[in-house]
Amino acid sequence: MTYVVGEQCIKCKYTDCVEVCPVDCFYEGENMLVINPDECIDCGVCEPECPAEAIFPDTEDGIEKWAELNREYASQWPNITRKIDALPEADAMKGVADKLDKFFSPNPAKQD
Incomplete structure (x- = not known):
């Protein structure tokens, strides 16, 4: 099992989760985060x-498309x-x- 970032993160991108992750498995897009499974x-x-309640175990029903999205963009984003x-x-x-469909951006975050 792994955790997955879902739709609730889009256009929010709170990073409280990043701060506590012991293995630095978060990746940053222009308007959301993903987890490398x-x-x-x-x-x-x-x-x-x-705060957006956007993180779920990959065992939840209906989370498959989000697990795939996390895997795909974790390999592309910083x-x-x-x-x-x-x-x-x-x-x-x-x-x-x-x-x-309305707001997701496939673009990586802009680097400082």
Whole structure:
């Protein structure tokens, strides 16, 4: 088992989860994070830290497409190992439904 970042992260990108991850398995896109399933050790410390409630075990029903999305983009996006500010619209976008088709960006995060 591993953990997966889901749709709730899109346009929020809170990084509280990154700060507690002992193996630095988060990767940063332009408007969301993903978890590399090959690096995740299933410790679960990230799940309760997410203000958007966007992190799930990959055993949950219906999470398969998100597990694949996490795997795909973890190989393309840069690793993130420290907490940064959430996106400016994060609080307003928290809890918004159907974000994948409307807002997901496949672009990697801009590097400083």
